[in-house]
Amino acid sequence: MQDSPTQTTLQSTIEEAIVSGILSARIRPGTRLSENQLAGLFDVSRTRVREAMMRLESRCIVHVSPRRGWFVVEPSAEEAMMVYGARRAIESGLLRGMRVLSDAGRAAIRDHLAEEKAEMTAGNRQRLTCLMGDFHIRIAELAENPVLTEILRDLTARTILISMLYQSDFHALQSHLGHCRIAEAMEDGNFERAAELSIEHLDEVEMGLDLTRRPDPLSELRNSLSLPPKAFPSPSGGTLIQTDPIYKPFKTKGK
Amino acid sequence: MQDSPTQTTLQSTIEEAIVSGILSARIRPGTRLSENQLAGLFDVSRTRVREAMMRLESRCIVHVSPRRGWFVVEPSAEEAMMVYGARRAIESGLLRGMRVLSDAGRAAIRDHLAEEKAEMTAGNRQRLTCLMGDFHIRIAELAENPVLTEILRDLTARTILISMLYQSDFHALQSHLGHCRIAEAMEDGNFERAAELSIEHLDEVEMGLDLTRRPDPLSELRNSLSLPPKAFPSPSGGTLIQTDPIYKPFKTKGK
């Protein structure tokens, strides 16, 4: 009766594009996603764009303000804490439940850490944000449980949005070291220790956030003036969706 | 910018109705959900029904077979194991991360266990299935983390579908005792023990499934003949959505 045995949730192209845009920190929280623009970009009608948006909304990645538009979520401080809390519970539970680390898994982790290290010297913040999130997805993949992986992928997307909002300065080295410690414990086969370390790591990252800061109340103004976002250099170009001002200047009284 | 601080995912009425129908074991896996019928029932157009379906699909609760219809998912054996694996990781991680059990929480658990006990003597299997699932949602609520609660609610829904498919006989007493043990450990403040017990409990339940059995390959035929499902008495009535045969008899050459 089921079409595919594993039933991997097939996403629409639009959905994938937006999620991967967030996971790679190319799309900022609060970005407006216009149905018409997306429909044009992907050459489909608004109907299918809306379907993608509905799905993204149920994954808490996108949010609609009635008759104003769709926006990438800007998690509140409270929500940020919840997301970190959830990740602590899930990732630690996942690690503690592991029994063996396969050779392939060991290799994947090593490769990932090497990449983190390499990219740290390059210092590309956007790329680093993406990598730091990816580590946790890699870990989830080790458990070979697509259900968990999918859950953690969405939480990672939200985490990346959170760090774009609240992370004043980026402790890449600290994160990297945290990841190394977790990996070490895993290589030792000490998954209980790895679980504890993952909690510590997530605590550290959460502590590094400035949750008192309002999520950039000036972002709208900033966008309207076409200024670059606060702590980020303006993207080099080629972004799928630019963070446009909400309302572009009208054709001054065209007819 | 955000409309609500906690941003609780607001579901459409249709979505809620279907999920709650599953959580209360009134809707069986494989049930066809016709867009037209739902549109009629809720007095809206197909558009809104489809939106609800899209959201449910992204939550792995519903599944579309192209141009045949929407169906409540029938998780495969493999998927069933993944769901249980995910629940083990998440629920144990959640419990192990708890620090205190509030008085309100203690009361909620006690009330729930009492209700389980009461309903066991009554022996209403449908109601019991619902209660047994609810226990885990109650636990999630104790952590006061809506993100986790939502994740576990969806996993619980899928679990209920799984048990409707694979649970040959219903070990309500066994489940109830497992819940009692977990609650006891929590009341003692021994959350580590509670976490271990939750893993054991989920293992037990999973072991109680007959995953070798194909998910009722005759269900379609059975429905077409309007026979009651295998081990369940036919619902007393008042169900929101009846498990209709896929194709009702046509008006014999109406025109």
Add this chain to the structure above:
DNA sequence: CTGTTCTCTCTTGTATGCAAGACAGCCCGA
């Protein structure tokens, strides 16, 4: 009786059209 083809009706897939609301800018009065 059995298998094949055809037709007809149902289903979802997708685009489109219209309505209602939100906001920017204008105009005007104080």
Add this chain to the structure above:
DNA sequence: TCGGGCTGTCTTGCATACAAGAGAGAACAG
């Protein structure tokens, strides 16, 4: 100079129309 209403243009919300595919049943050939 400032504030309040008006208007126009954008947005999403929602219903509807039509296209395309899937399957049941009828008709028919062997």
